[in-house]
Amino acid sequence: MRKIIVLFFLVMFVIGTDTFLISPLIPTLQSMFSIPTEKAGWMIGAYTLGSAVFALIAGPLSDGWDRKKVLLSGLTCFAISTCLCGFAVDFWTMCLFRFLAGVSAAFTAPQVWAAIPTLFPPAKISKVLGVAYAGLAVSQALGVPIGSLLAVGNWSLPFWSIGIFSLILVVAAYFVVPSMKPHQQQGAKMSMFTRYVPLLTSGKARGTFLAYFCVHLGSSAAFAFLGKWMTDRFDLSIKEVGYVIIFLGLGNLIGSLCSPYIIKALNQFQTMAAGMLIVIAAYLVLPHVSSVYIVKGVYFFIFAILGILFPLMVGLLNSLNPTIRGTISSLATSTMNAATTLGAWMAGMLYVVFNGYTAVGIFTGICLACSLFVFIASGVLSTAAAKSEPKNEPAA
Template identity: 80%
Template structure:
């Protein structure tokens, strides 16, 4: 079990690192390929676009296949396409390889979330989810520094390193992960659209996904314009802003590692309510802080809370329907990407038109309040608490 926890941590780490990897390389790649600033961002967007679109397809397909085979194929394709990025000869080939890497990630990451409840005993599921999410959190903190350090030798080196390491993980997974054939019930839907029907027709599922959407909508809005606010308010240079982001990643990592222990101490509903209320209060106060050191501490605290709550949310989503966990995980990925895109758009309008970052923080607080109310109204927290109590009593 321990080797699988380590494997899932590393898989999520390489996928998360690949997401952030290209950010510090943009100026170098812009000069290398002779492209304008306006279109340079497409090299990032190609990856997220591929991941968002194909996640909707990958999940339902994987529910009818052996999850181990899907994980191996996705991880191998991810390794190859990431390595190919290092051989890109122009802007369009880089976009193509980034798109392929995003598509591969869409088939790989959901298998991690869907495999954990199938492979681990109930008592260890929350811990395993927390460790896997910690891989993403660690990549958020270390992805940019890793990319910058490796790129000092050659801009291709980061892609080759991440791709090569991913291939080693695929080989390790082939021996460490047991087969996970589909366990669809008799008469279960077989087409892609039909596998979404149980989620669309369930009020509990609709509420849980809507609450999950509002969490990402608010948190992504606050994150999108953090750098600009730090520059406008505290006149920080780019490298100092990067240190703030490092604090966010470290807080997220700490929270995700502590999540299973917090859930043992508090019930799911209590954890969600306490965490959300603390987040709302923190975001409302944040714009009026006058010290950059306090801001770093505040964001470390905020992302520690988010690191505690997100594994809980993933667990709630996976509990909705055990027979279509791949579909659920993939829909969660698409929900997150959609919320992130809209959050950045809303934040831009609010920051420009109204009271700068204060309006963005207010928007985030409202989104988190809506999320908490929807989580409580959906009944998923009550069901999860009763399930935990019955297992403890048994």
């Protein structure tokens, strides 16, 4: 079982690395492909658009298939399409290959989240989910910066490296992951739409997903043009931007590791409210900071808090309906990537129209404020807290 845990960690690591790999490369690719700033965000958006659209299809469909076969197929296509990004000759071919990589990721990542409750006993599910999520956090701490450093020699190297490593993971998954055929009653007889009905008809579920969309919309907009802003404001190279992003990833990793302890010390409502308000204030202040060292510190702080909040949000989503967690995971992936697509586009427009990062910071603050309001209004925080209290008492 340890081999499976490590494999799932690495799968989420490569997907997380690939998602935002282009962010520090935007200045280089923008110059090489001769594209304006407002269009550059689509090299990120193409990936997330493909993932957002096809995750809605991939999740419910794969509930009726062998998850191992879906995982192997998705990861193989992900490896090939990511390698092809390194051969892009212009803006449009890059967007095409990024779109295909996003589609492949849509069939891969949800299988990890859905496979964990199938392969592991209830007592270990939360721990394994935490390890898989840590793969995403580590991808920001190490994956994206390593990609930035590789790009110093050749901008294609990060894509080729991720693609080759993903192919190695395909081989490992073939031997390590057992077959996960669907139960007879969960087969393909149930339509795709039917699987979404419990979520679409629940006001609490709609509110929770809307709040989840808003938080990713704001945070993705801020992150998408971080490399561009750092280059314009502080004249940093790709290598130096990579070092800055290390601080973001480390903060996110530390926050995710501390998340269960923070939530236990406070409660879900207090953790969400305090964390969101602090991050909003930080994003409003960040564009006016004049020292790159202070920027590193502020972003470390921001991502440490987001590292605490995102596992809490995932837990709130999973609590909506435990019987359709696979569909919830797919819808969450789609929601996140749809928000990332729109956020990257909005960031590019705001950056150009208002000539800088200040408008992006304000936009992010507004999105996070809306997210907090909807989380509270939906009632999911109070309900989840009420459910968790009785469960904790017998274990004490």
